[in-house]
Amino acid sequence: MAKCMAGDLLKENFPEAVRDCEEFRGETSITVDAGRLREVMTFMKEEEKLCYDLLLDLAGVDFNDRSPRFMIAYLLHSTKFNNKLRIKTTVAEGASLDTVSDIWLAADYMEREVYDMFGIIFNNHPNLKRILLTDDFVGHPLRKDFPVKGADFDQPLQVCLEEEQ
Amino acid sequence: MAESRYMTINMGPQHPATHGVLRLLLELDGEIIVKAEPHIGYLHRGIEKLAESMTYPQALTLTDRLDYTSALSNNLAYCLAVEKLLDINIPKRAQYLRVLMAELQRIAAHLLWLATHALDLGAMTLLFYAFRERETIMEILELATGARLTPSFIRIGGLASDIPDTFLPRVKAFVEDFPKRMDDYETLLTENIIWKKRTTNIAPMSAEECIQYGVTGPVLRASGVSYDVRKAYPYSSYEDFDFEIPLGRNGDVYDRYLVRLIEMRQSNRIVKQAAEKLPGGPFAAVDAPLVVPPAKEEVGRDIAALIRHFKIMEEGFRPPCGEVYASVESSKGELGFYLISDGTNKPFRMRIRPPSFINLAALPKMIEGQMVADVVAAIGSIDIVLGEIDR
Numbered sequence: 090m091a092k093c094m095a096g097d098l099l100k101e102n103f104p105e106a107v108r109d110c111e112e113f114r115g116e117t118s119i120t121v122d123a124g125r126l127r128e129v130m131t132f133m134k135e136e137e138k139l140c141y142d143l144l145l146d147l148a149g150v151d152f153n154d155r156s157p158r159f160m161i162a163y164l165l166h167s168t169k170f171n172n173k174l175r176i177k178t179t180v181a182e183g184a185s186l187d188t189v190s191d192i193w194l195a196a197d198y199m200e201r202e203v204y205d206m207f208g209i210i211f212n213n214h215p216n217l218k219r220i221l222l223t224d225d226f227v228g229h230p231l232r233k234d235f236p237v238k239g240a241d242f243d244q245p246l247q248v249c250l251e252e253e254q
Numbered sequence: 255m256a257e258s259r260y261m262t263i264n265m266g267p268q269h270p271a272t273h274g275v276l277r278l279l280l281e282l283d284g285e286i287i288v289k290a291e292p293h294i295g296y297l298h299r300g301i302e303k304l305a306e307s308m309t310y311p312q313a314l315t316l317t318d319r320l321d322y323t324s325a326l327s328n329n330l331a332y333c334l335a336v337e338k339l340l341d342i343n344i345p346k347r348a349q350y351l352r353v354l355m356a357e358l359q360r361i362a363a364h365l366l367w368l369a370t371h372a373l374d375l376g377a378m379t380l381l382f383y384a385f386r387e388r389e390t391i392m393e394i395l396e397l398a399t400g401a402r403l404t405p406s407f408i409r410i411g412g413l414a415s416d417i418p419d420t421f422l423p424r425v426k427a428f429v430e431d432f433p434k435r436m437d438d439y440e441t442l443l444t445e446n447i448i449w450k451k452r453t454t455n456i457a458p459m460s461a462e463e464c465i466q467y468g469v470t471g472p473v474l475r476a477s478g479v480s481y482d483v484r485k486a487y488p489y490s491s492y493e494d495f496d497f498e499i500p501l502g503r504n505g506d507v508y509d510r511y512l513v514r515l516i517e518m519r520q521s522n523r524i525v526k527q528a529a530e531k532l533p534g535g536p537f538a539a540v541d542a543p544l545v546v547p548p549a550k551e552e553v554g555r556d557i558a559a560l561i562r563h564f565k566i567m568e569e570g571f572r573p574p575c576g577e578v579y580a581s582v583e584s585s586k587g588e589l590g591f592y593l594i595s596d597g598t599n600k601p602f603r604m605r606i607r608p609p610s611f612i613n614l615a616a617l618p619k620m621i622e623g624q625m626v627a628d629v630v631a632a633i634g635s636i637d638i639v640l641g642e643i644d645r
Binding site: 113114144171193220230231 | 294295298300302303304306307338339341465466467468469470479481486487576577578579581588590592594602603605607611612614615644645
């Protein structure tokens with residue numbers, strides 16, 4: 090019940106920000122406008138009827154041929170009402186997205202990972218740098234155009250070349 | 255470099271108490287930690303990327319290598335996600351066996367944690383006791399799955415095979431014996447004054463802080479928040495079993511220890527119930543011929559079954575377009591798989607929600623202001639596995 094309530098409440102309060110609301114296998118996903126993301130997220134957390142206080146997951150997806158290219162999915166859980174909701178937003182290549190790491194501290198590491206793997210910049214993030222890969226790594230591996238086998242090992246690594254110079 | 259009154263020291267990545275290749279940069283004011291910064295990624299294998307080039311059944315083998323101390327829980331989480339995508343029903347026998355194995359695996363993972371955590375804090379004796387029981391569980395699991403660390407036994411649609419006849423008697427013997435062993439461990443630690451002094455009020459986290467940091471699992475419950483996926487979103491027939499979720503009060507290292515100990519006893523209860531109530535029937539879905547490969551005897555007898563077997567092994571299957579999230583309560587916290595299917599036989603995107611990665615993010619908050627000697631206690635109390643953090 091609370092699930093549809095989240096969609097309805099969002100539409101009521103941000104009629105122009107909600108793009109889409111879909112349901113698949115019992116999971117609700119709401120797509121919102123990237124520009125209004127912070128307002129929506131603050132609302133999701135602060136609104137007493139929703140109270141999504143736990144950010145469970147933050148995933149980046151690269152749709153390569155679609156425009157805008159990237160999608161970010163936030164999975165929220167409410168410890169008060171015990172339900173989950175997915176909020177999605179889209180980011181174009183080269184564009185940036187506002188951070189939610191001040192709303193949920195959990196987003197700090199997750200956004201760093203998305204930056205590391207997809208190269209999406211999060212505005213106002215306190216410490217946006219690579220997390221799983223080395224600082225001198227070239228490219229963003231989870232992009233669809235990054236080869237699965239990784240760097241071409243027959244070629245000298247770019248890092249080594251820089252050191253020689 | 256600017257003069258600083260703080261000293262920076264490097265802990266790890268090769269350090270016996272960081273449980274893998276975790277590197278911590280600690281800024282110290284004398285013995286007090288001013289700032290801590292984890293550096294991770296030494297074990298990064300690109301599992302999420304690799305999964306995109308594998309068929310659904312193939313990608314299962316990658317999940318073993320996440321949290322290698324509880325591989326069956328990882329298998330289960332992945333299979334639940336794919337099954338949700340396919341919308342198939344799993345027979346009760348398979349569900350109960352999955353629960354039984356996942357809970358045995360939880361006990362094994364917690365025993366490994368208990369042994370190494372106690373060893374880190376100087377209580378060496380427990381290691382030998384805990385590893386003895388862990389070995390028994392490993393042998394039981396090996397009996398059914400044929401492997402110790404990377405079983406890949408829970409398959410999409412059910413299990414890889416049925417259990418051998420010798421399996422249940424050994425499980426029942428273990429279940430009878432285990433509570434007595436637990437009492438033995440507790441005599442060593444629970445009221446031990448040295449243990450209490452090293453763990454009480456160390457690295458505390460309040461309930462609000464835990465939720466802010468997205469912490470799940472025993473660390474969250476030790477702070478008094480009752481969130482366990484097994485109760486919140488029951489999967490694989492957990493609603494059929496009678497068990498309790500232990501909660502702590504102070505959220506310190508000692509409470510996390512107590513919560514995990516009670517969890518082991520509760521897991522033991524679940525295993526006992528699953529073994530007693532285990533229904534008969536098939537061990538894998540019968541109404542999903544395009545997902546579950548045919549039995550070996552059938553392959554030898556029937557050419558159509560042979561072709562079907564090849565098809566599933568070579569090409570896999572094509573779930574409908576869509577996206578699902580399925581999660582389980584692994585020994586570390588909520589382990590989730592977010593799968594996006596584009597209608598082909600390979601996952602378009604497989605995002606793993608690793609509990610250890612997110613719990614580790616709370617480590618700096620836990621240890622800042624604490625003594626440097628307590629870092630080891632704090633790391634041990636979160637129970638991280640680097641295979642899962644780095645993926």
